[in-house]
Amino acid sequence: MSEEVKDKVLKCKVLEKVYKNEYTEEDIKLISEIAREELKFLVRNGIPITPQNFEIWFYIFCYILEELKEIPPDEKIKELFKKFYNKKLKYKPVDPKLLKTISKRLEKEIDNVLSLINNHTNVLDKHQQNLEKIQQKTENKNVNIYELLKEILSEVRSLKEQNEILKTKLQEAQVQISELKEELSQTKKDASIDFLTKVYNRRSFIRALKDFVRDYYERKYPFALLMIDIDHFKKINDTYGHLCGDKVLRAVAETLKLNLRARDIVGRYGGEEFGVILPGSNLAQAVNIAERLREAVEELTIDCNGTPIKVTISIGVATMKDGLNEESLINLADEALYLAKRSGRNRVKTMLDVEIEKRKEKEKNE
Numbered sequence: 600m601s602e603e604v605k606d607k608v609l610k611c612k613v614l615e616k617v618y619k620n621e622y623t624e625e626d627i628k629l630i631s632e633i634a635r636e637e638l639k640f641l642v643r644n645g646i647p648i649t650p651q652n653f654e655i656w657f658y659i660f661c662y663i664l665e666e667l668k669e670i671p672p673d674e675k676i677k678e679l680f681k682k683f684y685n686k687k688l689k690y691k692p693v694d695p696k697l698l699k700t701i702s703k704r705l706e707k708e709i710d711n712v713l714s715l716i717n718n719h720t721n722v723l724d725k726h727q728q729n730l731e732k733i734q735q736k737t738e739n740k741n742v743n744i745y746e747l748l749k750e751i752l753s754e755v756r757s758l759k760e761q762n763e764i765l766k767t768k769l770q771e772a773q774v775q776i777s778e779l780k781e782e783l784s785q786t787k788k789d790a791s792i793d794f795l796t797k798v799y800n801r802r803s804f805i806r807a808l809k810d811f812v813r814d815y816y817e818r819k820y821p822f823a824l825l826m827i828d829i830d831h832f833k834k835i836n837d838t839y840g841h842l843c844g845d846k847v848l849r850a851v852a853e854t855l856k857l858n859l860r861a862r863d864i865v866g867r868y869g870g871e872e873f874g875v876i877l878p879g880s881n882l883a884q885a886v887n888i889a890e891r892l893r894e895a896v897e898e899l900t901i902d903c904n905g906t907p908i909k910v911t912i913s914i915g916v917a918t919m920k921d922g923l924n925e926e927s928l929i930n931l932a933d934e935a936l937y938l939a940k941r942s943g944r945n946r947v948k949t950m951l952d953v954e955i956e957k958r959k960e961k962e963k964n965e
Contacts, residue, residue: 609683611661633660636670644673659683793867795845796852804866804874808925811876815919823885825875826915826932827855827892830944832871835908843903847910850901858895859888874929882918882949889914889947897945911945918950 613629616622637653637660646652659679663670670676791803799807814820829835829851836844848871855865855873864876875892877885893912901908915936917928931950938956939948 609658609662611658612665613661629664633657633664636660636664640673640676644677655684656680793852796848796867798852798856798873799864799866801866801868804864804868804876805925807864807866808874808876808928811878812919812923812925812928821879821881821919823877823880823882823916823918824928824932825877825885825889825892826868826917826929826936827873827875827912828914828936828940829871830911830913830940835910839903839906839908843901843908846903847901847908850899851896851910851912854895854899855892858892863888874932880918882916882951885916885918886947886949889916893945893947913939913944914947915939916947916949 613622613626613633616626617630634657637656640646640660641652641656646656659676662679662683663676791799793800808824811820811822815822829847832844832847835847848867852865852867852873855875859865859875860877862878864878866874868874877888880888893914896910896912899910901910913936915932915934915938917931917935919928923931931953934953935948935950938953939946942948
């Protein structure tokens, strides 16, 4: 979050007191309440609980509890986000019914943990009061030292027992929350993956592409886009049947994944067409990767009911540059893909090849 936003728009008074080491017990309770309400909101709305998101939303909930004094509906909270940060929310809950169920359970566990901490704080307060009373007794010259030591040891044992109870309960809560987080993560993953090919579906792929486009304009971080089409796929379906076609799609998708880097993103764009995002790649590097993918698929032999089938792919390559958005970048890669198809299939063509082809056509017509 920028310092400008913090200083000129959002302030959290209780945090400022903490930074100055001037906080009270009431301030700690307020921070717990802010964290509780914030976490519940993030879980309800499917917003990843990353350090950056936690910081951003903590300031918003601090503003709500310090200035508004009550928690408004979620839509009003989202409006505050847009007002203070001047951008749209990009996180959307997936699979609403299941997500709602998991969210409620996670909220309950978060409440339980915060409640345990508050209760333990109250227990510590009582022990502190008891120890202060014992301290007062030491000022009495007639006090029995042996009895005094017994009281101190009793308080220490009781405090130790309370700490062990808290530790056990926190460990149990941690296990529950970890299981719920894993369940929530799997739910989101399932909603973003194409059921047949096990790569990203079109919606998730486009969302990732938008993120890379935005990152390019913010940090000038380069990337390339490949658009890939399985050659003569309709003929495969017509000749061998749709089940065989599905097998080909799965085999090609798996081959693409095996021959890409861990940071690369592959998605099924539609039908027999795939898209690949290559972070940090220039045009020459992207062409090398595309050729590697093309050769790997060409080497495949897919068994369809005892019949070996060979498949090939055509690939169009484009790189991000100023003036483009995700749609125009896809169009450039698609144009290169269509050129690869027209040129005989089973080959790689780039946005530069398209430009050269257009110039030749123009010169020919002149």
